[in-house]
Amino acid sequence: MDAVELTVNGRDVHLQLDPRTTLLDALREHLHLTGTKKGCDHGQCGACTVIVEGRRINSCLTLAVMHEGENVTTIEGLGSPDNLHPMQRAFVTHDGYQCGYCTPGQICSAVAMLEEIAADIPSHATQDLGEVEFSDAELRERMSGNICRCAAYPNIIAAIRDVAGEGEA
């Protein structure tokens, strides 16, 4: 077992973990933060997306010991039922889900993705490297790591546009 210290949703946590434990399993099985979902467990669906040190990652593809001392934000840390994060509220307003299984990952991904656009970090869909255009193609490309089996994609895009203060393309 290895000692691992993380800051999760603003709280310092001290864990004793088998070094093979993924960050996803550390969150769900050891910290009981079950908002983060396990869909495929091998990097294909995005259901496990969390924000680590400001960047979105698939928590199933990384080991907890690799994040010693780092800040992790899960869906539980973005907002609470009484105090929703704007992205959580927008998903409710725009019906951005059906079964909801992909939703925590979609929301964590969307929050970090808007930061990427604000920082003019290009994607494969970016036309002008100097200035990222807020197009549907750009949003779809950037959210393409988050699969929604219920196909709520148009509503997810509408929710993201709402939070970003952007209307229809």
Ligand code: FES
């Ligand atoms: S559970 Fe991590 S990408 Fe699917």
Ligand code: FES
């Ligand atoms: S809402 Fe069901 S998988 Fe996305």
